Amino acid sequence: xxxxxxxxxxxxxxxxxxxxxxxxxxxxxxxxxxxxxxxxxxxxxxxxxxxxxxxxxxxxxxxxxxxxxxxxxxxxxxxxxxxxxxxxxxxxxxxxxxxxxxxxxxxxxxxxxxxxxxxxxxxxxxxxxxxxxxxxxxxxxxxxxxxxxxxxxxxxxxxxxxxxxxxxxxxxxxxxxxxxxxxxxxxxxxxxxxxxxxxxxxxxxxxxxxxxxxxxxxxxxxxxxxxxxxxxxxxxxxxxxxxxxxxxxxxx
Amino acid sequence: xxxxxxxxxxxxxxxxxxxxxxxxxxxxxxxxxxxxxxxxxxxxxxxxxxxxxxxxxxxxxxxxxxxxxxxxxxxxxxxxxxxxxxxxxxxxxxxxxxxxxxxxxxxxxxxxxxxxxxxxxxxxxxxxxxxxxxxxxxxxxxxxxxxxxxxxxxxxxxxxxxxxxxxxxxxxxxxxxxxxxxxxxxxxxxxxxxxxxxxxxxxxxxxxxxxxxx
Numbered sequence: 001x002x003x004x005x006x007x008x009x010x011x012x013x014x015x016x017x018x019x020x021x022x023x024x025x026x027x028x029x030x031x032x033x034x035x036x037x038x039x040x041x042x043x044x045x046x047x048x049x050x051x052x053x054x055x056x057x058x059x060x061x062x063x064x065x066x067x068x069x070x071x072x073x074x075x076x077x078x079x080x081x082x083x084x085x086x087x088x089x090x091x092x093x094x095x096x097x098x099x100x101x102x103x104x105x106x107x108x109x110x111x112x113x114x115x116x117x118x119x120x121x122x123x124x125x126x127x128x129x130x131x132x133x134x135x136x137x138x139x140x141x142x143x144x145x146x147x148x149x150x151x152x153x154x155x156x157x158x159x160x161x162x163x164x165x166x167x168x169x170x171x172x173x174x175x176x177x178x179x180x181x182x183x184x185x186x187x188x189x190x191x192x193x194x195x196x197x198x199x200x201x202x203x204x205x206x207x208x209x210x211x212x213x214x215x216x217x218x219x220x221x222x223x224x225x226x227x228x229x230x231x232x233x234x235x236x237x238x239x240x241x242x243x244x245x246x247x248x249x250x251x252x
Numbered sequence: 253x254x255x256x257x258x259x260x261x262x263x264x265x266x267x268x269x270x271x272x273x274x275x276x277x278x279x280x281x282x283x284x285x286x287x288x289x290x291x292x293x294x295x296x297x298x299x300x301x302x303x304x305x306x307x308x309x310x311x312x313x314x315x316x317x318x319x320x321x322x323x324x325x326x327x328x329x330x331x332x333x334x335x336x337x338x339x340x341x342x343x344x345x346x347x348x349x350x351x352x353x354x355x356x357x358x359x360x361x362x363x364x365x366x367x368x369x370x371x372x373x374x375x376x377x378x379x380x381x382x383x384x385x386x387x388x389x390x391x392x393x394x395x396x397x398x399x400x401x402x403x404x405x406x407x408x409x410x411x412x413x414x415x416x417x418x419x420x421x422x423x424x425x426x427x428x429x430x431x432x433x434x435x436x437x438x439x440x441x442x443x444x445x446x447x448x449x450x451x452x453x454x455x456x457x458x459x460x461x462x463x464x465x466x
Contacts (some may be wrong), residue, residue, distance in 0.1 A: 002422055005378045044380055045401075070269060076401055076444040095300070096269045098403070098444065120266075121303040123335075123375045123403045164362055167375050167405075198373040219370050221377065 004215045005045040007224040012051045020177030036072040036093040042242035051081025055104040070096025081152045093227045103128040104143035109151045115168050117165030127161040128170040147176045162195040173203035180206025188218035258282040259294035266302030275442040278454050288320040301337030304358045306349025333435045333456050339437030357430045358412040372423040375405040382418045390455050398448045400440035
């Protein structure tokens, strides 16, 4: 039976892993390749790596890094950070990533998603939509690591991305990031119901019950989290962890 | 005659290094090549692939690999493992671009037509069970209904039950693997499927050659 993927999201900053709270307050977590090794042993379904400052600093996630991850990772992984050209996608996929994740440039040039999906097939092209509510409660799409708002509402942007050929959409709630209080289920459900491509929920997961809710009530096909898989206990000690297959089978 | 060389066919479509790496984990040093001569002389072939069907056909023809593949596989009976798009290319025809494939299997490739579009999104991405339909050396030592990793929007419809190797359910039951003699094709990605995936490669590498090209 099909079951949703549980996806650790690992943020890169200056070649180290970090974890944020609401896209701020970065805390150093450790070495990314070491994390991959642990997630191999824990048999994680899939991994996501985001170079969070790449777009802002006008560069692209390092190919050398992707190669190193690829040499270790025993599972599919997707990478994002500053991707703007077909050539970059070709190199990234060729280096060993399964999928590329596009955030800022998707909003700056939505047609790029069409071009990318026509060249590489929709399955490799993931769009990450960072969402924050405006003062009036409108869910807006943000880019450049949450620093700049766009004209698109998150729902409308998800539909545009589907139309352009994106294979999957990660919906990330900026306000829930690092809080571990649970996903924004309403947001995820509304977007999931209005597109027919897979939605990956991100932002806020802290415990297994949150994952279950996003799947059953939010119709998410993928359940992603950062803090939940790198922190342990009430004091947030750094400990890479992942639910075991038995636990997963009992909740899905 | 170079024997027992494992060739991963490079036709400009997708993630070849992940296959190479998975093989190196079981001690196999596979070569990635687009050279038709090397492909012809290979001991075993792997045809991976991610991307658009018609683009893949175009690339295979442009590079001269297409003709060589037919000779290798159909005449020399070199064992070949198609993965994802690689499997689809072995079929008669695909809805994706509406072009003809290699036609080794009596099967066609169609887009997923799910009814419950909220629950069953397309592409089908993630881990799903693979139910083996016939005895095959490829699945030796692998528990039936093991989970493998899938990423695809199109799937196989087989016209020949005897060729159906595995089936998988995503709202409905579809053919997720085909095999016939020296030809194997899998819709899922063994190179991304932890230990069971490794086992598939191990089994493929250890297949006996169906006939000797000499």
